[in-house]
Amino acid sequence: MSEHIPAELHYTRSHEWVRDLQDGQVEVGITHHAQEALGDLVFVEVPPPDRRLNAGEACAVVESVKAASDVYSPVTGQVSASNPELAQKPELLNHDPYGAGWLMRVRLDAAAPNGAWLTAAEYAKFLETSAE
Amino acid sequence: MPYIPHTPDDVERMLAVIGAQSIDELFDEIPRNLKSAKLAQVPPALGEMQAARLLAERAARDGRPLNFIGAGAYEHHIPAAVWAIATRGEFYSAYTPYQAEASQGTLQLIYEYQSMMCALTGMEVSNASMYDGASALAEACLMAVRANRHGSSRRILVPRALNGTYLEVARAITGNQGLEFEVLDFDRRHGRTPLAALQARRGQDYAALVVQQPNFFGNLEEVDELTDWAHANKVLLIGVVNPISLALLKPPAEWGVPLDGHRGADIVCGEGQPLGVPLASGGPYFGFMATRLQHVRQMPGRVVGRTADTEGRPGFTLTLQAREQHIRRSKATSNICTNQGLMVTAATIYLSLLGPAGLRRVADACAQRTAELVHALGRIPGVAPAFAGPRFHEAVLLLDRPVAPVLAALAARGIAGGLDLAARYPELPRALLVCATETKTTADIEAYAGALAEIMRTPQAAHPAAREQRR
Numbered sequence: 031m032s033e034h035i036p037a038e039l040h041y042t043r044s045h046e047w048v049r050d051l052q053d054g055q056v057e058v059g060i061t062h063h064a065q066e067a068l069g070d071l072v073f074v075e076v077p078p079p080d081r082r083l084n085a086g087e088a089c090a091v092v093e094s095v096k097a098a099s100d101v102y103s104p105v106t107g108q109v110s111a112s113n114p115e116l117a118q119k120p121e122l123l124n125h126d127p128y129g130a131g132w133l134m135r136v137r138l139d140a141a142a143p144n145g146a147w148l149t150a151a152e153y154a155k156f157l158e159t160s161a162e
Numbered sequence: 163m164p165y166i167p168h169t170p171d172d173v174e175r176m177l178a179v180i181g182a183q184s185i186d187e188l189f190d191e192i193p194r195n196l197k198s199a200k201l202a203q204v205p206p207a208l209g210e211m212q213a214a215r216l217l218a219e220r221a222a223r224d225g226r227p228l229n230f231i232g233a234g235a236y237e238h239h240i241p242a243a244v245w246a247i248a249t250r251g252e253f254y255s256a257y258t259p260y261q262a263e264a265s266q267g268t269l270q271l272i273y274e275y276q277s278m279m280c281a282l283t284g285m286e287v288s289n290a291s292m293y294d295g296a297s298a299l300a301e302a303c304l305m306a307v308r309a310n311r312h313g314s315s316r317r318i319l320v321p322r323a324l325n326g327t328y329l330e331v332a333r334a335i336t337g338n339q340g341l342e343f344e345v346l347d348f349d350r351r352h353g354r355t356p357l358a359a360l361q362a363r364r365g366q367d368y369a370a371l372v373v374q375q376p377n378f379f380g381n382l383e384e385v386d387e388l389t390d391w392a393h394a395n396k397v398l399l400i401g402v403v404n405p406i407s408l409a410l411l412k413p414p415a416e417w418g419v420p421l422d423g424h425r426g427a428d429i430v431c432g433e434g435q436p437l438g439v440p441l442a443s444g445g446p447y448f449g450f451m452a453t454r455l456q457h458v459r460q461m462p463g464r465v466v467g468r469t470a471d472t473e474g475r476p477g478f479t480l481t482l483q484a485r486e487q488h489i490r491r492s493k494a495t496s497n498i499c500t501n502q503g504l505m506v507t508a509a510t511i512y513l514s515l516l517g518p519a520g521l522r523r524v525a526d527a528c529a530q531r532t533a534e535l536v537h538a539l540g541r542i543p544g545v546a547p548a549f550a551g552p553r554f555h556e557a558v559l560l561l562d563r564p565v566a567p568v569l570a571a572l573a574a575r576g577i578a579g580g581l582d583l584a585a586r587y588p589e590l591p592r593a594l595l596v597c598a599t600e601t602k603t604t605a606d607i608e609a610y611a612g613a614l615a616e617i618m619r620t621p622q623a624a625h626p627a628a629r630e631q632r633r
Binding site: 072073075078088093094095096097098100 | 311312459484485489490493
C-alpha cells in the first residue's frame with residue numbers, strides 16, 4: 031500500500047478521508063492526492079462546531095492560489111470540533127494531510143448510514159483508474 | 163486594441179465553420195414567444211447630427227432648475243480637473259481590463275481608490291467598486307448571509323427609513339435566493355429607527371441588520387446602540403453610508419463598543435456618486451463596499467492587491483480570485499466580475515484633489531446649508547420640520563397641504579423644491595424631503611424661501627392645482 035494512503039483510514043471518491051475515533055466520532059480530512067492536486071493552500075474554511083451535516087453535503091472549502099474546492103462530508107452527524115490551526119496555517123494540509131491537517135471531528139448520528147466509503151486498497155485502485 | 167467590425171463575408175465564413183445557417187439560428191434556445199419581431203417604439207437609426215440635435219432638445223426640457231432634491235443622488239461641485247483627467251486615454255475605460263496585470267496604472271488607481279474607501283470608512287478592506295449603492299446593498303445582504311457563521315438565517319432587518327429604492331432593488335436581486343426582509347418602522351418624533359423595535363426581536367434569528375447613516379430622511383441614526391444590539395444578538399451589521407458625510411461623522415468601523423475584540427459595522431456599502439460623479443439623469447453611478455479582513459472571502463467583486471515581482475519591485479495584481487466565477491463557477495461568491503472603472507477613476511481623482519481637509523469643508527458646508535434651509539423654510543406659516551434631532555444634509559418638512567401642487571408651483575418658478583414623500587410613505591402624506599449641498603448659496607436659499615412663502619400664502623382651496631388634487 032502506498033505510504034500516501036494509510037491503510038487504517040476510509041476514503042471517498044471525492045478525496046476525503048475518515049478516521050474512526052472509536053467513541054462515536056470520526057475525524058475527517060482531505061487526502062494526500064487532493065492536497066497535491068490543489069497545490070499550496072492559502073485558505074481553509076471549516077464548519078463551525080455544532081453544525082449539522084448530511085453525508086455528501088459541502089461543508090468546507092479549501093483554496094489554493096489558483097483553485098478553490100468544496101469538501102463534502104463523508105458522514106451524517108454534528109460537528110464536534112474543527113481544526114483551529116488551519117485559519118492561520120493552511121499549509122498544514124499540504125505538509126501533514128492525515129495528521130495536523132485534519133479538518134473536523136463529527137459525532138455520528140447513530141441512526142444514519144454512512145456514505146459509500148472505500149478501503150485504502152479500493153481508493154488506491156480508484157486513483158489509478160481515474161488517472162488513466 | 164483596434165475595433166474591427168465583422169464584414170458580411172466574415173460573418174458568412176464564421177457561420178460556415180460552425181455549421182449554422184444564420185445568426186438568428188444561434189438564438190434558437192430563446193423561446194419564440196419571448197422574441198419581439200418588431201420594436202415599434204424604436205424609430206429608425208438617426209445620423210450623429212440628428213441624434214445630437216434630438217438629445218439636446220430633450221435635455222433642454224429639463225431646464226436648469228435651482229435644485230434642492232437629494233434622496234440618494236446629490237448635486238456637488240465637481241472640480242473641472244476631475245473629468246479632464248478621468249477622460250485621458252490612459253484612464254478612459256469602463257471596466258477592469260482583461261489581462262489586468264498588463265495595465266499597472268489602472269490597477270494602481272483602483273488600489274488607491276480601495277485605500278481611500280478604507281480610510282473613509284475605517285474598514286480593513288474595500289473592493290474595486292460595484293454598480294451602484296442599491297445593488298451594493300443587495301450584495302451586502304447576500305454576503306452577510308454567507309458570512310454570518312452563527313446561524314443559517316436568511317432574514318435581514320431593514321429600517322423603513324432606508325432609501326426605499328435600495329430595498330426594492332435588494333428584494334429583486336435576492337428574492338430568488340430566499341432572502342427575507344423585515345422592516346423596522348421609524349419613530350415619528352425623531353424619524354429614526356427606535357431601539358425598542360429591536361428589543362422586541364431579541365433572541366430571534368437574523369443574518370444582518372441594515373443601518374443607513376444618515377437615513378433616507380437625512381436624520382442621524384443611533385448607530386452605536388444599533389450596532390451593539392446587532393452584535394449582542396449575533397447579527398451582522400451592514401452600514402449604508404454617504405461617503406461625503408464620513409468627513410464629519412464617526413466612521414462605521416468605530417460604531418458601538420468592542421465585543422470579542424471587534425467593534426463597528428461588519429460590512430459597509432453605499433452610493434459613490436457624490437464623489438465627483440454628475441447626476442446625469444440617474445447614472446452611471448458606482449457603489450462601494452468594504453468589510454473586515456475576517457470576511458474578505460465572502461466579499462463580492464474584484465480586489466486589487468499590492469505585491470512584489472520576482473525582482474522585488476512593487477506591483478499591483480488582482481487578488482483573491484479563487485472566489486470568483488471563472489474559478490468557482492456556480493459556487494462563486496458573486497457574479498460581479500468587473501467594476502465601475504470610469505466612475506471610480508473620477509472618484510479617486512475627486513478625493514485626491516480635495517484631500518481630507520477639502521472633503522471636510524464640503525461636508526461642513528452641506529450640513530450648514532441644510533441647517534440654513536430648514537431654518538428659512540421652517541419660518542414660513544404652514545411649513546415645519548417633521549423630525550427633531552441631528553441631521554446631515556437633508557430634512558423632511560411637513561406642509562399644511564399636499565406637496566405635489568406646491569412642487570409644481572415651485573417648478574414653474576425654476577426651483578426643484580424636493581421630493582414628495584407621499585407615494586413612498588403614505589403615513590407622511592404632506593411631507594417634503596429637501597436637500598442643500600455646498601452648491602447652494604445663501605441667496606439660493608432665500609430665493610427658495612421667498613418662492614415657497616408666496617405659494618403658501620395662497621389659500622389652499624383657491625389654488626387650482628390643489629383643487630385638482632382633491633378631485
